[in-house]
Amino acid sequence: MSVPPENLHPRSRLVHDALRAAGILGEIVVLPDAASTAALAAAALGIEVGAIANSLVFWSDDEPLxxxxxxxxxVDTAALAERLGRGRISRASVEQVREATGQAIGGVAPTGHPAPIVTVVDEDLAAFDQIWAAGGTPHTVFPLTYDELVRLTGGTVAKVD
Structure with a gap:
């Protein structure tokens, strides 16, 4: 269910504001149950799991990715590190995710972070007319297009699997 921005959780409000600043009009939807995995989000929305833009935070070259x-x-971290010309890519800790994004695992949005994060966008998301991403909490999601996701994040498009 779509909620007025002033009634959103503070983390989701930051995401909403970042979306509007980027000219993205998708509304943040609050789900009745947590959708902390791509499968749960897809089931709640009645869409293919492939149309979920899953936000995964890694650590590489002493910075979040x-x-x-x-x-x-x-994500094939070894292959992705090679494609990007980076050192080892490893899963970020819970603390590193929270510090880098200001958001909890299971609700990490592609935007609304304390500072910009180097981002990679899976090229296979381009196959969907509309994709959905987390809205800053495990209960929130929002729709956008692949092109909007790339523009919003300033991400590098790459094969990730």
Whole structure:
């Protein structure tokens, strides 16, 4: 259910404001149950799991790396590190995710972070006319297009699996 911005959780309000600043009009939807995985989000929305833009935070070269991957994929960190010319890519800790994004695992949005994060966008998300991403909490999501996601994040488009 769409909620007026002033009634959103503070983290989701930051995401809403960042979306509007980027000219993205998708409304944040509050789900009745937590959708902390791509499969749960897809089921709640009645869409293919591949249309979920799953936000995964990794650590590489002493900095966070946000990978926006299709919910249908697992990230091949070794192959991605090679493609990007980076050192080892490893899963960020709960504390690193919170510090980098200001958001909890299961609700990490592609925007609304304390500072910009180097981002990679899964090229396979381009197959969907509309994709959905987390809205800053495990109970919130929002729709956008692939092109909007790339523009919003300033992300590098790459194969991630």
């Amino acid at each position: 946000l990978v926006m991957t299709s919910g249908a994929h697992r």
